[in-house]
Amino acid sequence: MSDEFPPDPSTGLSGSKTTDTLHPPDELAGSLTEALRRRVLTMNLAVTLLAVVLALAIGAVLIAVSSPSVIEAAGYFFARPMDTFSAIWNSVASAYSALFQGALLDVDELREGNIADAFYPISETLTVSAPLILAGLAVAIPFRAGLFNIGAQGQMAFAAIGGGLVGFGLSLPAGLHLVASLLMAMIFGAFWAGIVGFLKAKTGAHEVITTIMLNYIALFFLGWVLNQDWFQREGRNDPISPILNETATFPLLFGGGLRIHLGILVALGAVIVVWWMLTKTITGFRIQTVGANSAAARTAGMNVGRVWIIAMLWAGAMAGLAVSMNVNGTDKVVTAGIVGNIGFDAITVALLGRGSPFGVLGAGLLIGGLRAGGLAMQASTGTPIDIVLVLQALIVLFIAAPALVRSVFRLRGKTAESLTIAKGWGS
Amino acid sequence: MNTNLEVRVRKSLGALAGIGAAALVLAACGSTPDDGGATTSAAPSPSPTDTAAPSPVLPPVKACMISDAGGFDDRSFNEIAFLGLEAAKAEYGIETLALESGSDADYQPNINQAIQQDCSIVITVGFLIGDATEAAATANPSVDFSIVDYAYEAPPENLQGLVYATEQSSFVAGYLAAGMTETGAVGTYGGIPIPSVTAFMSGFYQGVQYYNEAKGTDVEVLGWDPTDPEKGTYAGGFEDQNQGKQIAKNFIQQGADIIFPVAGPVGLGSAAEAQANDGVSVIWVDTDGCISASQYCDVFLTSVMKGIDASVKASIGAVVDGTFSSALYVGTLANGGTKIAPYNEFDGAVPAELKAEVEQVTADIISGTITVTP
Numbered sequence: 115m116s117d118e119f120p121p122d123p124s125t126g127l128s129g130s131k132t133t134d135t136l137h138p139p140d141e142l143a144g145s146l147t148e149a150l151r152r153r154v155l156t157m158n159l160a161v162t163l164l165a166v167v168l169a170l171a172i173g174a175v176l177i178a179v180s181s182p183s184v185i186e187a188a189g190y191f192f193a194r195p196m197d198t199f200s201a202i203w204n205s206v207a208s209a210y211s212a213l214f215q216g217a218l219l220d221v222d223e224l225r226e227g228n229i230a231d232a233f234y235p236i237s238e239t240l241t242v243s244a245p246l247i248l249a250g251l252a253v254a255i256p257f258r259a260g261l262f263n264i265g266a267q268g269q270m271a272f273a274a275i276g277g278g279l280v281g282f283g284l285s286l287p288a289g290l291h292l293v294a295s296l297l298m299a300m301i302f303g304a305f306w307a308g309i310v311g312f313l314k315a316k317t318g319a320h321e322v323i324t325t326i327m328l329n330y331i332a333l334f335f336l337g338w339v340l341n342q343d344w345f346q347r348e349g350r351n352d353p354i355s356p357i358l359n360e361t362a363t364f365p366l367l368f369g370g371g372l373r374i375h376l377g378i379l380v381a382l383g384a385v386i387v388v389w390w391m392l393t394k395t396i397t398g399f400r401i402q403t404v405g406a407n408s409a410a411a412r413t414a415g416m417n418v419g420r421v422w423i424i425a426m427l428w429a430g431a432m433a434g435l436a437v438s439m440n441v442n443g444t445d446k447v448v449t450a451g452i453v454g455n456i457g458f459d460a461i462t463v464a465l466l467g468r469g470s471p472f473g474v475l476g477a478g479l480l481i482g483g484l485r486a487g488g489l490a491m492q493a494s495t496g497t498p499i500d501i502v503l504v505l506q507a508l509i510v511l512f513i514a515a516p517a518l519v520r521s522v523f524r525l526r527g528k529t530a531e532s533l534t535i536a537k538g539w540g541s
Numbered sequence: 542m543n544t545n546l547e548v549r550v551r552k553s554l555g556a557l558a559g560i561g562a563a564a565l566v567l568a569a570c571g572s573t574p575d576d577g578g579a580t581t582s583a584a585p586s587p588s589p590t591d592t593a594a595p596s597p598v599l600p601p602v603k604a605c606m607i608s609d610a611g612g613f614d615d616r617s618f619n620e621i622a623f624l625g626l627e628a629a630k631a632e633y634g635i636e637t638l639a640l641e642s643g644s645d646a647d648y649q650p651n652i653n654q655a656i657q658q659d660c661s662i663v664i665t666v667g668f669l670i671g672d673a674t675e676a677a678a679t680a681n682p683s684v685d686f687s688i689v690d691y692a693y694e695a696p697p698e699n700l701q702g703l704v705y706a707t708e709q710s711s712f713v714a715g716y717l718a719a720g721m722t723e724t725g726a727v728g729t730y731g732g733i734p735i736p737s738v739t740a741f742m743s744g745f746y747q748g749v750q751y752y753n754e755a756k757g758t759d760v761e762v763l764g765w766d767p768t769d770p771e772k773g774t775y776a777g778g779f780e781d782q783n784q785g786k787q788i789a790k791n792f793i794q795q796g797a798d799i800i801f802p803v804a805g806p807v808g809l810g811s812a813a814e815a816q817a818n819d820g821v822s823v824i825w826v827d828t829d830g831c832i833s834a835s836q837y838c839d840v841f842l843t844s845v846m847k848g849i850d851a852s853v854k855a856s857i858g859a860v861v862d863g864t865f866s867s868a869l870y871v872g873t874l875a876n877g878g879t880k881i882a883p884y885n886e887f888d889g890a891v892p893a894e895l896k897a898e899v900e901q902v903t904a905d906i907i908s909g910t911i912t913v914t915p
Contacts, residue, residue: 231657238650334777341734341771349694351736352668373649444649449669450733451610454644489647492640493654499643 162466164519165512166480173505174206177497181205209497216490217483230370235486237374241444243482244381248436249456250463250474251388252307252429256321257469258392259425260405265310265325266433267457268332269303273434275339276302277441278448281358291361295442296380299434306332307430308423315419321426329457337450345448355448364443377443382475384435389471391428401425433457462510481506604629604857605638605660607651609667611779612641616833617805617826618849622666622689625853632854633861648673656681662860664689664853668737675700685865687856689849690737696867703852705872707737708744709906710845710879711801712913714824715748716902717881718799719760720895721842723820728763728792730774732804739770740915741803741826741845747913751902763797764788776807785810793818799842802826812837822887829882842891844882848872875907 178184187194187201215221217239224232249266256263277299286294306328313319339345340353347356364375392398404411404421412418440452463481467473488502512519606626608619623639630637638658640651648670655663656677662685665674671691678686678700685699692702718727729745731738746765753760764774776784789800789811800815801824802808808826815821816837823830823837825844830837852870859865872878881899884891905911 234653234657242646242650337733337777353733353735354669354672357672371653440646444646447672449645451645451669454610454646456646485643486650488643489640489650489654493638493651493658496638499641499647503643 158516161516161519162468162513164523165466165509165516168512168519168522169505169508170210172508173501174210176501176504177206177209178202180498205495205497209491209495209501212491212494212497213484213487213502215487216494217487230368230372234372235490237368237372238486238489239479239483240378241373241375241482242485243478244378244443245436245439245456246459246463246482247381247475247478248384248432248439249460250467250478251384251471252303252432252436253460253464254467254469254471254474255388255392255401255428255432256422256425257464258405259401259422260408261311261314261321261422261425263307263310263325263426263429264322264461265307265328265457266429266436266460267453267455268325268329269306269430269433270437270453270457271329271332271336272306273299273303273430274437274441274448274452275336275345277434277438278355278358279345281362281442282356284362285359286361288361291359292364292442295358295362296435296438299438299441300431301434303432303434303437304427304430307426307433311423311426314426315422333450333453336448336452340448340450353450358442358446362442363446364439373444375443377439380435381439381478384432385471385475388428388432392471397424436460459506462506465510465513601636602633602661602857602861603636603638603659604662604664604860605640605655605658606664606853607648607655607666607670608639608641609665609669610642610644610647611667611805612643613639615779615805616809617779617828618689618847619666620833621828621847621849622664622853625850626664626857628850629854629857633858635857635861645669649677652677656684660684662687662857662865664856666690668735685860687853687870689853692869698867699865701856701865701867701870703849703856703870703872705847705849705852705879706740706874706913706915707845707847707879708740708747708913708915709874710881711741711744712748712751712906712911713874713881713899713903714801714843714845715745715750715762716752717748717843717891717895717899718745718801718824719749719752719756719758720898721822721891722760722797722799724796724798725759726761726763726795726797727799727801728774728789728795728797729801730764730776730788730792730804732776732779732807734771734773734775736915738803739773741801742773743767743770743915744913745801745824745845748902751911761796763792763795776802776804779805779807782807782810782813785812786814789814789821789823793821798822799824801845809834809837812840815840825882829885831882831885839886841885842887843884846880846882848878848880852878873907874903 181201184198184201184205187197191198216235218235220232220235249270252266252269253263277295280298281295284291284294309328310321310324313324314321337353340355345355347354364377366372367374367376367378392401400411400416400421401424403414404416404418408418411421436456437453441448445452459481463474463477466477466480467475484502484505488499491497492499604626606622611617611619613619613623626637626639629635638655638660640654642648642651648665652663652665652673663677664687666689668691671688674686674688675693675696678697682697682699687701687703689703692704693700696702727749729742731742742765746762746767749760749762752758766772774788776788785802785804785807792800793814798821800811800821802811803826805827808823812823812834815823816839821840822842823840825834825841827847828844829846830841830844852872855870856865870878874880902911906913
């Protein structure tokens with residue numbers, strides 16, 4: 115199990131040995147992202163899971179040392195050491211139990227027969243996961259074409275303008291209105307991401323640089339738009355849009371205080387569509403071929419630039435759908451903070467999901483669960499939600515450094531591969 | 542190379558663990574608490590005094606607070622609101638719960654968490670939570686809500702807005718700044734042009750103009766355009782301290798020697814720049830800068846304080862006494878909901894005559910002789 119590779123079509127084409135010959139050292143940024151990309155695509159499922167386990171273990175240490183009861187008990191450690199250990203156990207166990215209960219199922223409420231309250235946690239997890247999954251796809255698709263999309267944040271911000279305008283500005287019948295708003299968000303997102311693909315294809319501008327810069331432009335543009343008469347809510351001077359018309363919002367699936375809405379099914383559908391696109395269509399084949407070896411793809415007669423643009427258009431459309439989960443789903447309004455940090459969390463999701471649509475689904479659910487559970491943990495045990503952000507960062511760290519995970523768990527590893535990237539970052 | 546990296550990581554992890562262990566050992570020589578409190582796992586049994594609580598008629602109050610995305614450690618309004626919660630806890634002996642939001646998406650779930658935790662009053666901090674708070678108040682009529690920095694036109698009966706006429710205290714600060722400047726120019730800038738920010742800048746400007754009229758001087762205010770708030774100077778957010786440094790640098794180059802940043806932590810950059818330039822001082826915002834950012838106390842002429850803590854405490858107090866109402870709370874110079882901080886290290890530098898005039902201006906605003914517009 116531990117040495118199996120995921121069933122990934124690109125692995126057959128990618129020999130890690132060839133990486134360096136394809137990318138001469140002067141193309142530093144390109145070869146770095148390429149090496150990391152290859153690393154993630156061929157990563158072992160066991161390492162991914164162990165990265166999560168390791169992160170949780172370090173999180174436990176942080177919870178313990180920051181817990182007031184542990185600090186108090188440690189004050190008289192030599193007089194009665196067992197107090198410290200029991201305080202550590204209590205703080206970690208109660209925090210993690212609240213985290214997991216807050217992400218999955220409230221057992222106490224279930225015992226009392228409050229069905230809606232009992233399922234509140236899983237409803238929250240799914241609600242929070244939906245935009246993460248979609249934004250994760252927005253990073254994963256270009257990833258398969260060999261591009262690092264750091265720009266989901268900006269694509270979402272720009273898409274929020276389009277989706278919001280249709281959502282509160284037009285009057286259309288229910289259903290049609292929602293579809294129109296989603297389509298507009300996808301078009302806006304695709305346009306913003308398409309710029310990146312176009313610049314890459316026509317001028318060779320590195321997508322990491324252009325996406326980061328476009329993030330700033332989109333976020334400040336959104337801030338400006340929110341202060342314009344045609345976008346700002348009437349009677350308000352705050353940067354906030356009107357509330358979306360009821361017809362343009364996702365209907366709740368169950369109601370009764372559960373926030374879970376139809377958008378979750380849209381996210382699931384998008385995962386399947388992207389999987390189908392990547393594995394069953396010519397577009398997908400081209401994307402994967404260009405990602406595996408762009409020089410070979412070019413030699414084989416593929417228009418590499420066009421494939422890059424197409425991959426970015428798909429990414430932008432997914433980013434548009436992602437922000438719609440907030441605009442048309444939970445918040446029903448556009449604000450400067452509508453994107454939150456989802457565009458950057460999406461990078462975590464895509465890395466953790468190893469760039470595959472179903473991997474992204476799983477990773478999105480995991481991160482979403484951590485987020486939802488984190489809020490419940492904070493409410494019931496007072497553990498700060500920042501711990502969840504630390505967990506997330508640790509997971510990424512361990513995924514980026516699989517050799518570390520392997521050595522901690524004494525797994526046999528391919529250290530030669532990690533050597534390449536360490537050299538790359540160091541030189 | 543890779544192994545080196547790993548070794549380094551291991552070493553630093555080891556060093557960290559070492560520091561932690563040393564700290565524990567140093568701290569670990571204390572004595573155990575009294576036998577009664579020693580068993581940490583045992584739940585505290587209700588003592589007879591608990592059952593004979595002073596107000597047997599009213600159910601116990603649990604006050605809960607939800608921060609905006611800035612978090613409770615923002616050294617700004619979330620933090621002061623939290624201090625108000627702590628003050629209420631100390632004074633009324635009630636249970637409290639503080640829920641931090643990591644992003645805008647956390648507001649609704651956090652309010653839901655607060656309701657699930659049986660809070661009797663939920664205080665949300667910041668206008669961004671306005672819609673979510675109103676929706677929750679309508680859906681949960683048995684829970685009281687109040688919101689910092691937000692006013693509703695027609696709130697439900699269980700929802701109170703808490704707002705602050707900060708233009709009044711900023712007016713006083715503007716008068717003081719005009720009286721203290723040596724160069725004849727002062728500067729102000731905001732985070733983003735929203736009413737809770739521009740009120741400070743506008744009040745500050747009016748205070749300087751009032752001084753100019755009274756004394757026949759011509760003190761200039763940089764960074765504020767009275768005809769269009771949008772055209773003032775803004776940092777574009779509330780986080781980037783480098784922006785604060787850069788803006789302060791520009792103001793100083795244009796001849797200003799007193800700077801009034803209205804941008805939360807961004808202002809720390811301006812305070813650092815003021816420290817590096819002789820004769821430049823800063824008026825801090827929201828809190829008394831000498832307490833919240835004491836490392837820069839030597840450049841803080843004074844601070845324009847927003848009495849968020851007082852209003853939060855008042856709101857919780859009303860729930861404790863059973864007098865909670867949805868009537869808008871407006872913090873003014875008159876009710877202490879906004880004021881300027883002591884001069885602290887500048888106490889000797891401000892002439893007694895100017896101090897008296899500042900007192901007079903304050904009294905005139907309270908009595909209505911001077912009207913200040915936001």
